[in-house]
Amino acid sequence: MSQSCPITPDIEAIYAHRPTNIDPEHWRARVNLAAAYRLAARQGWDDIIYTHISLRLPGHDDIFLINPFGLRFDEICASNLLLIDTQGKVVDGTGHRANPSGFAIHGAVHRARDDAHCVIHLHTDASIAVSALSCGLLPLSQHAMRFWQDIGYHDYAGLAFPAEEQATLLKQLASYPALLLRNHGALTCGRTVAEAYVLMDALERACRIQLSAMAASKELHLPPTDVLDLTHRQLLPGDEPEGLLEWPALLRKLYQSEPDFCS
Template sequence: MDIQEQKLRLDLAAAYRLAAMFGWEDTLYTHFSVRLPGEGEPRFLINPFGLMFDEITASNLIVVDGQGEIISGDAKYNPAGFTIHSAVHSARDDAHCVIHTHTLAGMAVAACESGLLNVNQISAEFHEQLGYHDYEGVAFNLEERSRIQASLGENMALILKNHGLLSVGETVADAFQIMFYLNKACEIQLAAAQMSGVSAIELIPDTLAQYVSGQFQKVAHERQIVWDAWLRKLDRIDPSYKE
């Protein structure tokens, strides 16, 4: 195993452990992946089916190719996870990491016809940077991959309607922070909706939201700084993800 793959394994395992800390688990379901370097058909790391997020380590991640063949590892994967992640990895050269979640807030907003609203500064980061994909059932049908690709387009995140959230990034740090704030934006919207009986929700105008989104894009490099801080926190709490 080369140094680059080992680094990606460490980062992806850390992402699973942090997600467990943040309460993003859905028992054995949902999945994060990272594409391995190399020419030709994409190969990516993903979680072995049967392990909770807090059981994931760098060494027990499995390697799957674009046809669904297990290249490395002694466990199976979630077929729906393969459909979603292989779709994104094969369509976007910059989509090195893909994170998919079923959080309460994310699923609640995914169930709303209006989608994500410009409720808050955090929500504004995703203005015109967020795609929507219509629900087609559990993602077992490989033919859905082309439609997932079209729905995502060049956006940094996707709301899978009546399902959950998805983020992409050039690094694990990018994809993880995008998901962190997309989920937080959904939490804020859910909380604001609960207050709507007391006071009307004031939305940020589209023109201002577009400006704010541009401001966030200019400091996207700070995602790595935040990631490094999260890794230090994880190392203090439980560094066993490195095993």
């Protein structure tokens, strides 16, 4: 006897648990950001209570959603995200604490890039390891080819991010979708949460594949430059943000096992 397929939740139903005092677009942003935190936790991308995913509040240039300082990624839900200003100060009246120093990188990117509505900064083992290699990210996989000549590098200069270093970081990020912070981690920015997330997923996979290949052999095969150029062009999304198809699929999977993320 054949088994029936599990019921697939309607995507709009995932956004339906909205408090009446919150704008629908603001709630949608909260749900998407909470999903990114939960998905990142599932991937093992979290660093206890450190690192962040920030999102510009729809319709606002200087207000952002971010995680409360002290909560794990897997504890984040739509309703406990904080509203902060460009300096990382909580402005939603909840009295909860954000991490202003942790927002230093995010705030700088948000202020400099109109297209950087969502910024993800992580400290994963794979991204730190590849960032510490003199060669950086090599085009050893299709995942890495998405970033062929399309990723910046920022040299490590300590924990603090003063204005001078923020300016240097922004210069090295330029208009790239991603940045490897040497000896530190990785950053992606996107026009949507979905775009920033799928870019980080591709970058993280590329780093893991590279480390596996380098551990297996010193003889690495790289495709010729013309193939790399072609593949990178083929992987670019065009005018539409990346993640349009992937994000609903990820939301459906998350909702089936962790429906509280959208509460």
